[in-house]
Amino acid sequence: MFGSPVDFSFRELNTVSDMLSDEPNPGARPLKRNSEQKILSTTLRLNNNFLSDLTGLMDTLSVLYADPMRLAWLDLSFNEFQHIHPVLTQLKELRLLYLHGNRICKLSEVDKLAVLPFLHTITLHGNPIVTEPDYRTHVISTLPHVKMIDFSAVTKQERELTSVWQRSRNPRKSMSHSKVD
Template identity: 80%
Template sequence: MFGSPVDFSFKELNTIPDILSDMPNPGARPLKRDSEQKFLSRTLRINNNFISDFSGLTDTISALFAEPTGLAWLDLSFNEIRHIDPVLTQLKELRLLYLHGNCICKLSEVDKLAVLPSLNTITLHGNPIVTEPDYRAHLIASLPHVKMIDFSAVTKQERQLTSVWQRGRNQRKSTGHSKVD
């Protein structure tokens, strides 16, 4: 679908730029490169490392990929990420984003991704935000193009229920009333 993934998982990386001083894991199919030795892939796996932020993401992707703006699949699962950096909004072709198993605590962090027109799959399970009330409804409302959340399809019924939930939430906000727990 996106060519062989460029896989830097389980490398004990602390920062994203650390990738540049390492070699990707071998895959089932060899990685293809262009004449500048940049990868001809649309998939980057940096899962199961110790990355806590997105510093250097843009420069690293530009150094690695022949078409950095065409990155479609980014796996940052099982790291130590606490915040979703707006730098991800520059990846307009991003379709799959794996962030499960991190340390994201606030639902509002997800709202930053609403500007990604192609994002249709996201994973966030294993983050503290999954314990927030209306977690899934918030994601569906915030990310209108998403078809899969945490490996589970978003159904037509869920979209309808989320629409009702969102109208009620907006009404409470506009009248100054909020739900009392």
């Protein structure tokens, strides 16, 4: 990854477009910019704000970032999200996604992230979904590349148990794989 993180945490943002009328928090290192003054970074911190949706995210990123599609780390923790916004599926380079401390209630929301091939770290603790039965198993099943969930490594044993869990939930599919034509 290149460049310092772009940090809009604790800025009382209500919408992502509010970033356009604000300056990021100063970091240990100054932000690198290209000749058009667009930020050279693959990280965005929007934690501890009042965001409830991500409408306008791609437009806002396009104004701020030199290459918004290379965003690899997005921190949306401690906001007001009840749903995982579909715009996240456009960020194909996303590797780390922090969603802890929000209001996500349905495990099916995680399913939207299955199209992100490089997503290896996700946090969801502090959301109502963590109380759902099979929460962690569902996340592992839905996001097969995930290596860390809620700052805890996914173990080989968990992957094996998830495989068994998947087969038990869809016995027809596992039977069709065992048949020889």
